[in-house]
Amino acid sequence: MGDEHTGSAIIKLAKSEVLKTVAYALLRQAYGLAAQQTPDVRQGINFYDEVRRFEINLIRQALLYTSGKQTAAARLLNLNATTLHSKMNLYGIESPFAGGIGEPLRDISAHPERARAGQHASERRRER
Incomplete structure (x- = not known):
């Protein structure tokens, strides 16, 4: 038995x-963390867009792994919790557990002012 x-x-x-x-x-x-695509540098890429995409992906993975606990996610990423929170606001990232099932998560493309704020200073200077 x-x-x-x-x-x-x-x-x-x-x-x-x-x-x-x-x-x-x-x-x-x-949550948009399926297979990552490698950028084709032969065709030219925007370095800051790729860094931004990489940061967003890391933050989302850490939040997913920690069940949305920002303090634990910050610890995993070796960031201050306030830094993580600021980056989440900048990129329009919500915890994967914030909304109900089926509710869409915010996307940075829906917030052009946030996308622009996330640009590196040298990139903003080039736009002028």
Whole structure:
């Protein structure tokens, strides 16, 4: 009977891990963290746009990993919590757990003033 309980416990644990893996995969996909595309530098890229995209992706991954806990995400990223919060505001990032299921997350493209504020100073000078 002891082996039966052990086997049952192992099966429950395995099912739990599979469900957790599937749930995180779905959240990553819904939160825009699916396969990353490598920029083709031969065609020219905007360095600051790529850095911005990289930062957004790192922040989203950290928030997803910490179930939306900003302090824990900041710790993972080796940032001050206030720095993380400022970057989240700048890029229009919300916690993946902030809204209800099916509610769209804000996108930086919907906030051009935030996108512009995220530009590096030298990039803003070139626009003038």
